[in-house]
Amino acid sequence: MNRFHIFSILLHTLVFAAIFISGRAHLKPIPKLEVYKVSLAPLPQPQIIQPEEVTEEPEEVTEEKKPEEKAPPEKEEKKAQPPEKKVEKKTEEVVKKGLPDIKPKIYTGSGRGFTYSYYLNILLSKIGNNWHNPFRGKDIVLRSIVYFEVDKNGHIYSVRLEEDSGNALYNETAMRAVVITKRLPPLPDEFADDYLKVHLEFLTAQ
Amino acid sequence: MNIFRIFLESSTAAQIIMIVLVIFSIWSWAIFFSKLFNFAGVNRRTKKFLSNYRFRKEIKEWDSMGFQLGDNPCGRILASGLEEYKKLKVKVSARLMQQEARQKERGFINELADNMRLAMERTKISEITQLEWSLPTLSTFVSVSPFLGLLGTVWGIMEAFLEIRARGSAHITIVAPGISDALITTVYGLLVAIPALIFYNIFRSRVNNYSSEIDKFISEIYAYLRKELMTLAQ
Numbered sequence: 465m466n467r468f469h470i471f472s473i474l475l476h477t478l479v480f481a482a483i484f485i486s487g488r489a490h491l492k493p494i495p496k497l498e499v500y501k502v503s504l505a506p507l508p509q510p511q512i513i514q515p516e517e518v519t520e521e522p523e524e525v526t527e528e529k530k531p532e533e534k535a536p537p538e539k540e541e542k543k544a545q546p547p548e549k550k551v552e553k554k555t556e557e558v559v560k561k562g563l564p565d566i567k568p569k570i571y572t573g574s575g576r577g578f579t580y581s582y583y584l585n586i587l588l589s590k591i592g593n594n595w596h597n598p599f600r601g602k603d604i605v606l607r608s609i610v611y612f613e614v615d616k617n618g619h620i621y622s623v624r625l626e627e628d629s630g631n632a633l634y635n636e637t638a639m640r641a642v643v644i645t646k647r648l649p650p651l652p653d654e655f656a657d658d659y660l661k662v663h664l665e666f667l668t669a670q
Numbered sequence: 671m672n673i674f675r676i677f678l679e680s681s682t683a684a685q686i687i688m689i690v691l692v693i694f695s696i697w698s699w700a701i702f703f704s705k706l707f708n709f710a711g712v713n714r715r716t717k718k719f720l721s722n723y724r725f726r727k728e729i730k731e732w733d734s735m736g737f738q739l740g741d742n743p744c745g746r747i748l749a750s751g752l753e754e755y756k757k758l759k760v761k762v763s764a765r766l767m768q769q770e771a772r773q774k775e776r777g778f779i780n781e782l783a784d785n786m787r788l789a790m791e792r793t794k795i796s797e798i799t800q801l802e803w804s805l806p807t808l809s810t811f812v813s814v815s816p817f818l819g820l821l822g823t824v825w826g827i828m829e830a831f832l833e834i835r836a837r838g839s840a841h842i843t844i845v846a847p848g849i850s851d852a853l854i855t856t857v858y859g860l861l862v863a864i865p866a867l868i869f870y871n872i873f874r875s876r877v878n879n880y881s882s883e884i885d886k887f888i889s890e891i892y893a894y895l896r897k898e899l900m901t902l903a904q
Contacts, residue, residue, distance in 0.1 A: 487674070
């Protein structure tokens with residue numbers, strides 16, 4: 465070992481010391497992290513109902529939104545006005561908390577049927593995220609329907625209130641949810657029509 | 671990133687590899703400083719010698735350069751050439767005494783003159799060997815260090831997989847320590863190999879330059895000494 469080796473050892477010591485000093489800030493003990501395993505619940509699948517069961521407008525597609533949470537039995541009685549099927553569905557389906565409270569029914573026209581449930585899931589998820597229900601958790605039942613159209617590129621236009629809930633604030637939030645969504649993914653290539661007509665029902669019931 | 675913590679938390683195999691790599695690093699840097707010092711000295715002394723040599727046109731003057739003939743490669747080469755010249759001069763002078771051999775003298779001198787070149791070539795080889803000292807070691811570090819790092823990496827990954835098998839889970843908290851051990855040895859290996867490769871290339875090119883300079887010098891000296899020998903025959 466000659467002087468150059470000693471010099472090299474000194475140099476390495478210096479470098480390691482510099483790294484050690486600069487790394488002192490990182491010497492804080494690493495907090496023990498608890499790891500939670502989470503599995504995502506599947507989104508509720510839209511249910512497709514043939515058009516003859518519902519509307520006179522055969523070319524329109526209607527989506528209905530239902531609350532995900534369980535309605536108490538008294539409210540189910542209140543909601544006797546909608547068709548029987550809806551009520552049955554509501555009592556049967558219990559959607560977990562935290563998921564978008566949308567459980568659509570889709571009515572297709574022109575015999576072609578909009579069967580792309582993944583697209584409807586996205587539509588409901590996006591609009592559901594933008595909808596801030598002012599009466600959530602309150603003992604009140606409101607229903608409003610917003611009509612809009614989606615073109616091939618997924619742009620939303622012709623938004624209008626189709627059915628008044630009787631509460632201006634509620635109508636406003638429903639309209640706003642659709643308007644601020646602005647754009648959805650492009651319609652599936654396999655879907656032959658130029659645009660999709662949607663009647664989206666905003667229903668609240670606790 | 672704290673390299674000490676990573677070192678302490680590494681497996682024994684990774685620690686051994688890292689220690690070996692640190693030794694390599696210290697050694698290669700020592701070689702670098704030593705060669706740098708060496709080359710600087712050789713360069714300085716050679717320049718000084720050559721500037722003196724250019725001012726002296728006679729063999730006697732060269733012979734009187736004293737210590738400068740021994741402290742640098744060109745000086746030593748000149749000294750060996752002069753030594754051989756002196757031996758040849760004695761032989762040629764003895765030969766010239768015989769009148770009958772005069773006619774064949776030129777061919778005889780040509781044959782003997784090659785001895786001067788060979789003597790200088792021998793000195794050159796030993797000088798270059800000295801200049802190349804420890805370059806093979808540096809070259810070994812360049813090639814071995816990344817492989818050692820890679821060995822640590824493979825070892826760490828192997829341990830990570832064994833851990834997965836033992837615990838029956840591929841969770842990140844199980845895999846990550848092994849992978850980080852694995853990668854740190856590669857980092858060490860590269861940190862040793864990259865500077866060593868740079869040093870090696872620097873010194874290799876310097877040795878090549880010296881070699882070509884010495885070749886030029888040898889041919890210059892040889893031509894002069896040969897001419898001097900020829901004048902003896904006239």
